[in-house]
Amino acid sequence: MNILxxxxxxxxxxxxxxxLNKLENVSAKYITTSKHPYISDNEFAAYxxxxxPKSKPFAFILHKLTFKRRIKKLIQWADIVYYLWDSLLDEExxxxxxSLGKPIFIEWVGSDIRDPExxxxxxxxxxxxxxxxxxxxTLESSDRKNTVQLKFSKYKAxxxxxxxxxxxxxxxxxxxxxxxxxxxxxxxxxxAFPKASNHRPKIVHSPSAPIAKGTxxxxxxxxxLKETHDFDFVYLTGMSRDQVLKEIKTADIFxxxxxxxxxxxxxxxxxxxxxxxxxxxxxxxxxxxxxxxCPIINTNPSNLKENLIRLLSDPELRNLTGIKSRxxxxxxxxxxxxxxxxxxIFNDSLR
Numbered sequence: 001m002n003i004l005x006x007x008x009x010x011x012x013x014x015x016x017x018x019x020l021n022k023l024e025n026v027s028a029k030y031i032t033t034s035k036h037p038y039i040s041d042n043e044f045a046a047y048x049x050x051x052x053p054k055s056k057p058f059a060f061i062l063h064k065l066t067f068k069r070r071i072k073k074l075i076q077w078a079d080i081v082y083y084l085w086d087s088l089l090d091e092e093x094x095x096x097x098x099s100l101g102k103p104i105f106i107e108w109v110g111s112d113i114r115d116p117e118x119x120x121x122x123x124x125x126x127x128x129x130x131x132x133x134x135x136x137x138t139l140e141s142s143d144r145k146n147t148v149q150l151k152f153s154k155y156k157a158x159x160x161x162x163x164x165x166x167x168x169x170x171x172x173x174x175x176x177x178x179x180x181x182x183x184x185x186x187x188x189x190x191x192a193f194p195k196a197s198n199h200r201p202k203i204v205h206s207p208s209a210p211i212a213k214g215t216x217x218x219x220x221x222x223x224x225l226k227e228t229h230d231f232d233f234v235y236l237t238g239m240s241r242d243q244v245l246k247e248i249k250t251a252d253i254f255x256x257x258x259x260x261x262x263x264x265x266x267x268x269x270x271x272x273x274x275x276x277x278x279x280x281x282x283x284x285x286x287x288x289x290x291x292x293x294c295p296i297i298n299t300n301p302s303n304l305k306e307n308l309i310r311l312l313s314d315p316e317l318r319n320l321t322g323i324k325s326r327x328x329x330x331x332x333x334x335x336x337x338x339x340x341x342x343x344x345i346f347n348d349s350l351r
């Protein structure tokens with residue numbers, strides 16, 4: 001089975017390609033259109049940039065001549081075409097895959113279909129943050145959600161979805177999206193569980209999108225707790241990827257976002273290292289496929305201080321929650337398990 005993965009958002013497809021290619025009778029390649037220090041690539045990548053500047057005339061002309069041809073050749077090679085986020089060629093690639101009878105899969109992962117109008121109705125923290133500098137305000141909309149979903153439904157795409165994204169998937173277009181969790185190569189993350197003997201814990205937080213993550217609220221609570229508790233607090237900013245991972249590995253508590261209502265790859269990496277994770281989870285997620293044994297400490301602006309005091313005061317709780325975190329990632333987010341799950345889904349689509 002030849003599997004073409006399109007768009008390497010958050011290293012999802014590079015990670016998956018690595019695991020798929022370890023399976024018998026499976027060959028996977030992925031198209032990536034950009035390079036980023038926090039996104040991993042490997043030997044299964046086909047780097048096809050969307051744009052080449054005219055200031056590089058030879059590369060510009062070569063790109064013009066080969067861009068579409070390279071993508072079309074890969075689609076012709078594939079038995080399965082699996083998209084992240086969106087298509088590449090203004091539907092030309094989707095139309096080609098559909099005309100050739102290739103099963104098409106799509107996985108949406110965030111701002112591509114997140115509907116702020118719906119989220120504001122069910123999430124008071126998001127509603128408050130949306131008009132106070134929410135970083136993705138100009139990117140997310142009901143129109144965008146509808147446009148991209150109508151496009152993929154036209155070509156009979158099948159949806160693979162994390163629980164959060166099911167909030168925004170139109171049931172009239174995709175009545176039964178299959179649950180698929182974010183994937184991580186857990187073997188690359190050696191667990192370092194918080195020590196029950198440590199009485200000066202280290203908290204880490206990444207303010208990559210301060211309003212969306214609730215960073216100003218976190219700063220206020222951290223400042224208050226510094227008066228009464230003994231701990232270290234580290235911002236994961238201005239660091240290399242290796243430095244960020246080192247800080248997470250040596251942390252006792254990973255403090256993610258308090259606003260949007262779900263967890264992403266940062267929380268997965270922290271859990272893979274065996275850390276207790278604090279993050280806001282919408283109650284609706286449990287009805288949409290989030291396992292009941294998810295160990296993430298459900299934290300929003302109203303209970304942040306209370307939850308932090310509980311963790312800061314109980315090193316054994318930090319250790320136990322870290323162990324549960326690692327077990328959760330191994331069970332639900334391990335890329336080798338997800339690769340096997342996907343091959344079964346793909347085989348069904350080829351019958």
